[in-house]
Structure formats: C-alpha cells, structure tokens
Amino acid sequence: MKLPIYMDNHATTPVDPRVIETMLPFFTEKFGNASSRNHVFGWDSEAAVDRAREQVASLIHAASPREIVFTSGATESDNIAIKGIAEAYAEKGNHIVTCAIEHKAVLDSCKSLERKGYRVTYLPVRPTGLIDLARLRHALTDKTILISIMAANNEIGTIEPVREIGQIAKQNGILFHTDATQAVGKIPLDVEEMGIDLLSLTAHKIYGPKGVGALYVRSSKPRVKLIPLIEGGGQERGLRSGTLNVPGIVGLGKACEIAQEDMKADGERLTGLSQRLKAQIVGQLNEVSVNGDSLQRLPGNLHVSFAYIEGESLLMGLKDIAVSTGSACTSASLEPSHVLRAIGLEEHLAHSSIRFGLGRFNTEEEVDYTARRVVEEVRRLRELSPILRARKAKMKGQANPHSQESAS
Ligand SMILES: *Cc1c(COP(=O)(O)O)cnc(C)c1O
Numbered sequence: 001m002k003l004p005i006y007m008d009n010h011a012t013t014p015v016d017p018r019v020i021e022t023m024l025p026f027f028t029e030k031f032g033n034a035s036s037r038n039h040v041f042g043w044d045s046e047a048a049v050d051r052a053r054e055q056v057a058s059l060i061h062a063a064s065p066r067e068i069v070f071t072s073g074a075t076e077s078d079n080i081a082i083k084g085i086a087e088a089y090a091e092k093g094n095h096i097v098t099c100a101i102e103h104k105a106v107l108d109s110c111k112s113l114e115r116k117g118y119r120v121t122y123l124p125v126r127p128t129g130l131i132d133l134a135r136l137r138h139a140l141t142d143k144t145i146l147i148s149i150m151a152a153n154n155e156i157g158t159i160e161p162v163r164e165i166g167q168i169a170k171q172n173g174i175l176f177h178t179d180a181t182q183a184v185g186k187i188p189l190d191v192e193e194m195g196i197d198l199l200s201l202t203a204h205k206i207y208g209p210k211g212v213g214a215l216y217v218r219s220s221k222p223r224v225k226l227i228p229l230i231e232g233g234g235q236e237r238g239l240r241s242g243t244l245n246v247p248g249i250v251g252l253g254k255a256c257e258i259a260q261e262d263m264k265a266d267g268e269r270l271t272g273l274s275q276r277l278k279a280q281i282v283g284q285l286n287e288v289s290v291n292g293d294s295l296q297r298l299p300g301n302l303h304v305s306f307a308y309i310e311g312e313s314l315l316m317g318l319k320d321i322a323v324s325t326g327s328a329c330t331s332a333s334l335e336p337s338h339v340l341r342a343i344g345l346e347e348h349l350a351h352s353s354i355r356f357g358l359g360r361f362n363t364e365e366e367v368d369y370t371a372r373r374v375v376e377e378v379r380r381l382r383e384l385s386p387i388l389r390a391r392k393a394k395m396k397g398q399a400n401p402h403s404q405e406s407a408s
Contacts, residue, residue: 003320005366009205009300009359010154010182011324015251016207016360022254023209026247034244035235045246052253056214059256060180060199061190069215069236070249074181076229077200077215078105078148080240081177084226085146085198086113089175093143099123099131099160100342101153105200106179107338110148119143127343128293129158136165140172147176151183151199155339155355156292157301159187166195175224181205181213185259186267186298191216197224203248207360208255212248215239266360270299273358273367278302280371285378291345291353300358305349308388309381314354317377321370324355 006014026048034049036042053065062068071077086096098110100122110120121139123131131149140147147169152159162178169176177198180189184199185206191199202213217239218224232241259266282288287307306314311325336350345353356370382388 001363001365001369005321005362005370006359007362007366007370008322008324008355008357009362010157010355010357012204012210013207013359014361015209016255016258018258019208019251019254023247023251026250030246032246034246035233045244048250049244049246052249052256055253055256055260056201057216059185059189059260060196060201060216061192062216063192064219066237067216067219069217069239070244070252071213071215071240072211072245073204073213074103074179074200074202075105076240077202077213078103078177078179079109080215080226080229081198081200081217082106082109082146082148083113083229084239085175085177085224086118087227088225089145093141093145095119095121095141095143096146096148097121097123097136097139097144098148099125099150101125101129101155101158101339102148102150103154103179103181106148106150123149125158125342128296129153129156129291129339129343130293130296131160131165133161133164133168137168140168140174144172144174147174149176149178151178151180151189152187152298153292153339154182155337156303156343157182157298158293159183159296159298161296162189162196163194169197170195175222182298185256185263186300188263191218197222203252203255206255206259209248209251212245212252214252262360267299270358270360270362273362273364274300274302274356276364277356277358277367277371278304280368281374284371284375288378289349291340291343300362302356302358303353304356305345305353306378307349307352308385309352309378311352311354313381314352314374314377317381318370318373321373323370324357325351325353 030044032041032045034045053068056068057065098106114120123135125131149160149165151162166176175197178196179200181202184201197218199216204210226239228239230241235241289305291303340350
C-alpha cells in the first residue's frame with residue numbers, strides 16, 4: 001500500500017489510465033481544430049468529438065447525441081442552464097425553484113438572477129438531505145419556468161428523487177434541470193425516463209480530465225430554448241462558442257464509456273468499501289453520527305461527525321490520508337458548509353465532520369488503514385478535549401466512583 005491515500009473523490013478523481021491513453025494522440029498527431037472543414041486534421045478531430053458525443057449521450061440515455069453540448073465543466077453547464085433558461089423564457093415567467101443544498105454553481109447563478117429581478121425559491125431539505133416533494137409542488141406558480149435540483153449531493157451523498165421531480169415538472173409544464181455531476185456514472189440516469197430537460201456533468205468527477213464537461217439540452221418534447229452565455233464562432237450549435245477542447249472531450253467520452261460498462265461492478269465494490277469503513281469507525285468509537293440518507297446515497301460517500309473534536313484537527317492528524325471537512329469549495333472559510341447547515345446539523349457537529357469520498361482506485365487495505373488511523377486519532381484528540389476532561393472529572397466526583405465515562 002502506498003501513502004498518501006486519496007479518499008476525496010467527490011472533489012476530483014484521478015484520470016483513469018484508459019482515458020489518458022485515448023486522449024494522448026489528440027495532443028500530438030491528431031491536433032486538428034474540430035471546426036476545420038477543409039482537411040483531414042479537422043475531419044479526424046470532428047469524428048473524435050462526434051464519437052465522444054455519442055458516448056456521453058449513451059451514458060445518460062439521451063435520445064440524440066446532438067443534445068450534448070460540450071463545456072468547460074459542470075460550473076459552466078450549470079450557469080448556461082440556469083441563466084440561459086431564465087433569459088430565453090423571461091416572457092413566460094420569472095420564477096425558479098431550487099434547493100438549499102445545491103452546489104454554489106447553481107446557488108450563485110440563482111443569486112445573480114435575483115439581482116436582475118427574478119424570484120428564486122430555495123427549498124429546504126429534510127435532515128437526511130432529501131427534498132420534500134409536497135413542498136416542491138407547493139412552491140410552483142404560473143410564473144415558474146425552471147426547477148433545478150441536483151441528482152446527488154457532493155457533501156453528504158444523498159440522492160434526490162429525480163424521477164419524481166421530473167414527473168412534477170412535466171405535469172406542470174415546467175423545465176427541469178439537474179446538476180448530476182456527482183451522480184453521472186455512479187448511479188443509472190435516464191433523461192428520457194426521468195423527465196430531465198437539462199443535465200450538467202463534468203469529466204473530472206468520473207476519472208476524466210479537469211476543465212471539460214457537458215450540458216444535456218433536450219431537443220424534443222419539449223424543444224428547450226437557451227440563450228448562450230458565450231458568443232463567437234458558433235460552435236456547439238451556437239450554444240457554446242469557442243474552439244473545442246478535443247483531447248478533453250475525447251477523455252470525457254472515454255470516461256463515460258468506462259463508467260457505463262463498470263457502473264454496476266464499481267458501485268457494488270464501493271458500497272462494500274464504504275460500509276466496511278463505516279462499520280469499523282462506528283464499531284470502535286462512541287458518539288459518532290453518519291450524515292445523509294442511509295439508503296438513497298452515493299456508493300462511495302461516507303460523511304461522519306465525531307462529537308467533541310474539530311474536523312480540522314482531525315485532518316491535521318491524518319496527514320497521510322486525503323479526506324475533506326465539508327466540501328472543497330468551502331473549506332477555505334471557517335463557516336460550516338451551507339449543506340450541513342441546511343440539514344440542521346448542530347454547529348459543533350458541523351465543525352467535527354469529515355467527508356470520505358471513496359473511488360474506483362481505493363482498496364480494502366486503504367480502507368482498513370484509514371479506519372485504524374481515524375480511530376486512533378479521534379481517541380487521541382478526545383483525550384485532549386477540555387470538554388470531555390471536565391465531564392470525566394465531574395463524573396468521578398459523583399455517586400459511583402467506578403463509573404468512568406468513556407467517549408473514545
Ligand atoms: C464538482 C461539482 C461541480 C463543479 O464542477 P466543475 O467541473 O469543477 O466546474 C458542480 N456541481 C457539483 C454537484 C459538483 O460536485
């Protein structure tokens with residue numbers, strides 16, 4: 001086993017060697033601009049991009065590869081979807097429904113629309129992170145043009161009821177966008193069956209390269225209209241101008257193909273590994289709680305609060321294991337993440353939480369090592385905890401001198 005161990009696969013994933021191999025020729029001999037129509041360099045690149053478009057479409061069961069728009073990643077896809085719909089449908093209405101635990105790419109796109117006069121409803125979530133479908137129905141008005149709810153949460157791993165949300169959207173003639181960045185390639189998604197009109201994804205969360213992603217845009221029943229954010233050469237049917245990142249797109253395509261082939265086996269293995277990690281931690285430590293929904297959750301996610309210790313201190317003690325407190329985007333600030341706040345986690349528990357993100361390349365040996373180190377470190381930090389010391393001292397002074405609180 002090699003140290004350090006990477007267990008932060010919700011933040012990003014390593015590129016699968018099969019993906020790199022497929023990308024390499026597109027940096028060297030096949031370097032053509034996919035828009036060059038007059039020579040074989042351009043044709044080869046265009047053919048490679050077409051193939052990738054089919055691979056992405058196939059993974060999410062899009063009716064046509066033409067419904068896939070390549071972007072620089074999920075942040076851009078979310079921005080195009082939300083701002084592009086808001087502008088294209090401004091005459092129909094000015095109301096958007098989203099939820100409190102979305103990624104900042106969605107929340108901040110909505111905030112920017114609010115400054116322009118749009119109205120946004122941020123649905124609260126249950127303590128498990130699931131949205132309440134009755135509340136969603138209730139939030140819709142005749143001015144609602146878009147529902148944007150994520151497929152799976154990047155911190156606590158909860159999977160939202162996408163199919164049911166799609167049905168509600170259809171029944172009310174409202175478009176449905178889902179940020180499926182964490183769900184794509186991990187759980188089955190079918191934009192046709194699930195009534196999804198727009199879907200954001202990115203390569204670097206599914207063992208592809210950083211800086212490339214896609215937006216699925218439904219082209220029939222209904223045909224979704226979008227106003228582009230970036231204008232120029234008219235690439236991607238005018239929805240996203242700019243010379244295509246051919247090696248990146250080829251990598252995204254290959255990553256999708258592998259994800260589709262390996263989804264079931266990978267999912268079962270990761271569920272096993274995260275349950276193994278959970279069992280060892282919960283089995284050896286008191287006062288730990290597991291966050292997120294116990295059933296509707298991503299296979300590789302384990303999010304745990306360790307009472308009485310600071311998540312930051314725990315990370316410092318686990319220098320050879322890469323895990324995360326809260327999400328990567330908020331760990332620079334000392335505020336507990338908006339997701340943990342939205343699920344109602346008490347402030348002190350929010351500060352004592354760790355997200356384990358298991359991925360394709362983690363092994364059982366790494367899980368066992370991580371569990372052992374976490375247990376050791378939590379016990380050590382709790383020994384030092386002033387709150388626990390005070391409590392122990394108080395217990396000693398009480399009736400039964402033999403009762404010693406252990407919160408190891
Ligand atoms: C990582 C992530 C994003 C951002 O994706 P980028 O490709 O890094 O822009 C958006 N939404 C969710 C849920 C994510 O996990």
